[in-house]
Amino acid sequence: FPLHAVMEVKEVLIDWASRAGMQWISALIPTHHINALIFFFIISNLTLEFFVLVIPLIIFYLSFVSMVICTLRIFQNSKAWENFRALTAMLSHFEPGIDLEQAESNFTWNHLEPYLYFLLSALFLILSFPVADKSWLPCSELATVAVFFTVSSYLSLRPTAQQHAKFALLSQVASAISAFMNQLLGGWMGRIVGGAWFSLHLGDRLVLHVGVPCALYLYLLYLCSRMATAGGARGTYCVLLPYLVCFIWCELSITLLQESTALGLMRTAVGYLLFFFALPVLSLALAAVMLVQVVQWFLALELTKMVVTVCVCMLPVLLRWWTRFSVSPLAVLRSLRRSSVVKLILVWISALMLFSWFYVYRSEGMKVYNSTLTWQEYSNLCGPRAWKERNMAHAQILCSHLEGHRVTWEGRFKYVRVTEIENGVQAVINLLPVFVADWVRCLYGEEYPACEETQPGPAEPLCHLKALAKHKCHVKRFDYYKFEVTMGMPQKGRNGAQDFDDGTKDIVLRASNEFRRVLLALSSGSVVEFSTVLEGRLGSKWPVFELKALHCKTCASPLVPIQRQVKIEQDWRGNARNAFAFAFNFLFHPLLSAEVDGTVATTEVSV
Structure with missing residues (x-):
């Protein structure tokens, strides 16, 4: 054939x-x-502020989920412990010489993995909590969950551990209640009941407190030492380690309750009651609310923006799946089931912590020397007079000793120019086909306005560009500008008056997008007070500094802010110190507390 x-x-x-x-x-x-x-x-198109907001929240939520999973595994091990006890009790009838204590010790030693992962997850959570934005944390709901796991972890303890843990947990709760009474009562009465009678500084950052909560905490430490020595060395991992799970959940619930509000706790109680007793009605109401919200989003084009954004972000994943077309999704799910979720979470948290630690290690903190150096002194040391006496190189070498000084001077504003424009949205749109790019540009951006002849007053400048523009819409509201400001600095004239017209004494200030509103409203000749840090080409012509603060003294325009405009800076080392101090206080307060400097993590001044 x-x-x-x-x-x-x-x-x-x-x-x-x-x-x-x-x-x-x-x-x-x-x-x-x-x-x-x-x-x-x-x-590259995500800003530093986005990472500062998102990374602590991701670490906190991942750590909390990991703690919940580890606690559930501990509960599962407690059920296995009951079965093991029944098995050893049955075997002891047939083999009276069996060593039950050694068998129980071996069982506990072989099931320590969830405890260790729980402690590591708790460490990450404690370090991320003071840095995370509390407005993105449902503290009331999380506090209720922490209270539930506190009670559940106590009930899952072995009978030998519950004897010691009962008094330890009661002393911990009593210490927290007495400290709360100090805040509630106030005055000398609150100080006697729940405050510190006196404090003793142990070094620069450590403080020892003496009071009722401190005595209760000392009793708690005594009970922990009793747990560690119960039954010899095995009391550490048979009695003390299981209690630490209960201790951490209790401390976490106390900390979250301090950040909660009465309205939030009421909302949590009503929400959980509705969840358990009115779930069918709640699901229908939730579905109706979601339907109305989806319709509103669709009408406002927000849903379309969300879909387009998700599609752009999912493009690498789709390409990856397209190249791996031979891999079955079921096989991927099976591989995920075989892997440990807790280990995966801890690996991601460690990677995020390592990524953040680079900024902490490389930053110099906020400890910049606030100098009393005036402009006249700087001009005499590093200006034309010093160049004439020696030469410019000698002045530069001498002025390099002033690097790092934060100074506040006055000058006369001359002009400002834009040095760089960054627009990540425009860069993405330029990669798309023309018909898709025009649609996305109008979806995310704004349309050029039309000039109306009937409208009184001058027309908007953008309307004149509508006929000249290549596209119907623009995305200029996503522009991020960098400026250079030229300041005329004063010098003493022959009659003793200040003269600003000497161009050799001008200085250039680099300004970020935060100063955009102020700089666009300034007019030439305005007297401006500014702050900067001396660095770079000190002692040369037209030195360039970074603008830290700006305040116009002679501006009468309502467009210029009355208050001082300040650059928002992140103190990475201050954040790290606050996190470690919070972790120390989480474990040892109210007996010991760690104090940090008065600097805050983010310095912001209203505009």
């Missing part, structure tokens, strides 16, 4: 060519490089 043979060969060749062709096409496209470029492109 030659015809049938040819048809079979044709089918085999078509099948082989299709499979080989797909492999060749996928091999020709550098998908790994495309994924890396898209990933770095997305990361």
Whole structure:
């Protein structure tokens, strides 16, 4: 049958060519490089403020989920412990010489993994909590969950551990209640009941307190030492370690309750009651609310923006799936089930902490020397007079000793120019086809206004650009500007008056987008007070400094802010010190407390 043979060969060749062709096409496209470029492109368009907000929240929520999973595994091990006790009790009837204590010790030692992961997750949570934005944390709901796990972890303890843990937990709760009474009563009565009678400084940052909560905490430490020595060395991991789970959940619930409000606790109580007793009605109401919200989003084009944004962010994932078309989704799910979720969470948290630690290590903190150096003194040391006496190089070497001084001077504003414009949205739109780019540009941006002749007053400047623009819409509201401000500095004239017209004494200030509103409203000749840090080309012509603060003294325009405009700066080392101090106070307060400097993590001044 030659015809049938040819048809079979044709089918085999078509099948082989299709499979080989797909492999060749996928091999020709550098998908790994495309994924890396898209990933770095997305990361490069995210601001530092976004990472400061998101990374602590991610670490906190991942740590909380990891603690919940580890606690549930501990509950599961407690059930296994009951089965093990029943098995050893049965075996002791048949083998009276069996060492039950050694068997129980071996069982506990082999099931320590969830305890260690729980303690590591708790450490990450404690370090991230003071840095995270509390407005994004449902403290009332999380406090209720922490109270639930406190009671549940206490009930899951072994009978031998519950004897010591009962008094330890009561002393811990009593210490927290007495400290709360100090805040509630206030005055000398609150100080006697729940405050510190006196405090003793132990070094620069450590403070020892003496009072009722401190005595209760000392009793708690005594009970913990009793737990650690119960039954010899095995009391550490058989009695004390299980109690630490209960201790951390209790401390976390106390901390979260301090951040909660009465309205939030009422909302939590009503919400949980509705969840358990009115779930069908609640689900219908929730579905109706979601339907109304979806309709509103669709009408406001917010849903379309969300879909487009998600599609752009999912592009690397889709490319990856396209190259891995032979991998079944079921196999991926099975691999995820085989892997430990807690280990995966801890690996991601460690990576985020390492990423954040680079900023902490490289930053110099907020300890900048606030100098009393005036402009006249700087001009005499590093200006034209010093250049004439020696030379400019000698003045630069001498003025390098002033690097790092934060100074506040006055000058006359001359002009400002834009040095750089960054627009991540525009860069993404330029990569799209023309018809898609125009639609996305109008979706995210704004349309050029039309000039109306009937409207009184001068027309808006943008309307004149509508006929000249290449597109119907623009996304200029996403622009991020960098400015250079030229300041004329005063010098004493022949009659003793101040002269601002000497161009050799001008200085240039680099300003970020935060000063945009003020700089665009300034007019030439305005007297401005500014703060900067001396660095860079000190002692040369037209030194360039970074603008830290700005305040116009002679501006009468309502467009210029009355208050002082200050650059928002992140004190990475201050954040790290606050986090470690909070972790120390979380474990040892009210007996011991760690004090940090009065600097805050983010310095913000209203505009």
